[in-house]
Amino acid sequence: MEKNKTKKASVCPVAKKCGGCEFQGMPYAEQLRHKEKRVRILLDSFGKVHPIIGMKDPYHYRNKVHAVFDRDRRGNAISGVYQKGTHKVVPVDSCMIEDQKADEIIVTIRGLLKSFKIKTYDEDTQYGLLRHVLIRRGFSTGEIMVVLVTASPIFPSKNNFVKALRKVHPEITTVVQNINDRGTSMVLGTRDVVLYGKGFIEDKLCGCTFRISAQSFYQVNPVQTEILYQKAIEAAGLTGKETVLDAYCGIGTIGLIAASKAKQVTGVELNKEAVRDAIKNAKRNQTKNITFYCEDAGEFMLKMAAEDQQLDVVFMDPPRSGSSEVFLDCLAKLAPKKVVYVSCNPETLARDLRILKKKGYQMQEAWPVDMFPFCDHIETVVLLSKGEVDSKKIRVEFSLEDMDMSEFQDGATYTQIKDYVLEHSGLKVSNLYISQIKRKCGIGVGKNYNLPKSEDSRQPQCPPEKEKAIREAFKYFGMI
Structure with missing residues (x-):
């Protein structure tokens, strides 16, 4: 089973262009x-x-799917996701972590645009109507909301468009037009117009029923x-x-x-x-x-x-x-x-x-x-x-001479610092290097790492790249 999942995780055709799944291909x-x-x-x-x-099944779990609409070089409508860190649209028809029915509906919407003479929005020219499509699906109820984000409140043949969409997907329970006429990267505008149905869906969670509108926050x-x-x-x-x-x-x-x-x-x-x-x-x-x-x-x-x-x-x-x-x-x-x-x-x-x-x-x-x-x-x-600590009920006895008190200050242990540095920079650092940087930062170290001056010259000094990584760890743990 794990072998099959590994294979499936490594074949997404847009993984490198999209960049949304950082662990693509990892079991x-x-x-x-x-x-x-x-x-x-x-x-x-x-x-x-x-x-x-x-x-148990880590695929197609997202019940909220967002598609950006744009045009390719030939002027054909495309839909997909923004490439990570950019506003470049990567065409996507299906995604391994998105609800499959939602993906199907988005492809249908894209196919209807030409016959209804609906242009997709161009961010550079600010010309066109359809900017985004947002789909939410109730996991327990099966109810589906389609949100059509447009650059203008004027939506030609909107009733016929909705009828054509529902003819292909009768499972859609409500359609909402959201008007976003701002020249920003925000997906949704502030105004919603219900084109079909009740304007919201419901879902059940932990025994409660929740009303979810176009702009509601609800875990995906x-x-x-x-x-x-x-x-x-x-x-x-x-x-x-x-x-x-x-x-x-x-x-x-x-x-x-x-x-x-x-x-x-x-x-x-x-x-x-x-x-x-x-x-x-x-x-x-x-x-x-x-x-x-x-x-x-x-x-x-x-x-x-x-x-x-x-x-x-x-x-x-x-x-x-x-x-x-x-x-x-x-x-x-x-x-x-x-x-x-x-x-x-x-x-x-x-x-x-x-x-x-x-x-x-x-x-x-x-x-x-x-x-x-x-x-x-x-x-x-x-x-x-x-x-809250009642000092009358707690008694602790220990010898200070036997302990490295640097492990008891606010912050982190040497092991935690080494793990953090390895995780975030890929570098391995020693206790000696950590103690050297502690002294540079004015952080006290235990007697085991306070070396006699006569021996200092024989000790390897922490390289600059490892010093930088150790200092980052100190910052994360609130030590500096």
Whole structure:
């Protein structure tokens, strides 16, 4: 089975041009090992990291598919993806990680353009109508939404176009025209016009039903999302007595799933459209113990702290850039007993954990989840709690002379630094090199690495490229 998967992973005809699947051609088991190691290097110093949770079938998992429309040199319509790091369109008819039905619908749309005399949009001349097509499919419901992103609200023969599309694909349940007349790289504009159906789809997740509109944020891998959110709820240890805050709540997914196990849930989100969907989702699920607010989550927490309100658990699911220090300051002032951090970027997660550690929170456990097979992104659920130590109940005896105290300072051990350098630069460094750079940076080292001056001249000196890599590791671990 693994052999077949390896073969399938290596034959994508546009792999090199697209660049979207960084692990193209790598056996899935090896992908998981690589991702787990990356998380361990970054998080092992904070607490326990569990083995990564992978997929049984890592293909065609994306329930949201985006296609860019353009023209080739001959003027023929093409559709596909932007080449990584560029605005050059790579033609794609099928993708190994995208929903297959969505790919089929996109090919059909492209085929209909000529007969309806619809021109694709050209970014240079800003001429043409169709810019993008976005397709969302409910994993459990099978409902399909087609979003046609146009440069103008004027869509000639739009009703006939929709009829022709649905004649080929009657499984489509709604069609929306999104108008994006801005000369930017943003995919969606702010205005939606429903051309067919109810204008949204529904999907079920962890026992709840969610309304998903054209601009809603909804995780793209439904199979792993169930695992991710279940793990987040389990980590919180809800018993039905807790007051919970769902920060960055979006359309209310985590908060609504947690509501059945909590006393009271509050969701906070700055996006008005998302809050509107969240309120409708609460009504759809007949959830009475949840309230949503359209506010900045940090400012909302400050108001709660000023009113001396108590929170047991905060769920936070920030974007790839991570949280802001302002938000984390507000979180610390509110001082919930537990924080469940759902991250989509282990590097920014590690950065935020260092900040939270200084504010009295300790990472208890972390669970990496592979939401994006063949891509380098990783989701991680982290449980943090207030680090309270009763010195009267703990007694530790040790001899300072027998220990290298450099292992006990804020930062990382020699092994963790070596692993990080090897992972990110491919270079192997020794304890001696690390201790040399520590001294250069003013970081204390243990007696084992403070060599007599008479022996210094005989020791090899750390090469510049390895010094640079070690310094990068120090920065990641917050040592400099």
